[in-house]
């Protein structure tokens with residue numbers, strides 16, 4: 001290897017290492033951002049573990065900031081409100097997917113300023129996922145349905161297990 005090639009190779013590996021590190025850091029940030037809702041309020045009166053026509057059951061949780069709005073139906077939800085819907089596999093009784101929405105004032109004023117997140121259980125048992133940016137395919141998909149609940153600030157609050 002000439003000195004120049006060796007230097008280029010070293011530079012390339014340094015760049016790759018930096019990118020890999022940035023990726024790990026970004027991934028950690030994403031994970032850290034997953035709602036920790038163990039002590040939030042469950043909104044459906046009974047846990048939805050009952051097997052029904054649906055292949056999964058759903059429980060919905062709200063954080064302290066959004067609790068009064070959800071329970072007393074006083075809208076809009078205040079900034080910082082978060083809702084999480086668990087999809088539970090009825091055979092193993094484990095949570096397979098969490099969908100979440102959090103109120104970030106100024107994020108998407110045309111659609112109630114909700115940021116939508118989705119986190120899925122991976123093979124190692126941890127959850128991977130992210131909060132979608134405004135205008136992305138995922139955001140538009142979530143908004144597409146939740147617009148149907150515009151009268152209740154984009155939260156369905158129905159707990160039918162759908």
Ligand code: HEC
Pocket residue numbers: 058060083084085099100101116117118138141142143144145146149154155156157158159160161162
């Ligand atoms: C096909 C329509 C549809 C799409 C697409 C959809 N939702 Fe929902 N979502 C619903 C319905 C209906 C409910 C109410 C569930 C129930 O009554 O059991 C709901 C409930 C929720 C809840 C609980 C709070 C509430 O509104 O009652 C969260 C959180 C949620 N969805 C997040 C998301 C996210 C994040 C996405 C995008 C990844 C998404 N949803 C996409 C229809 C949809």
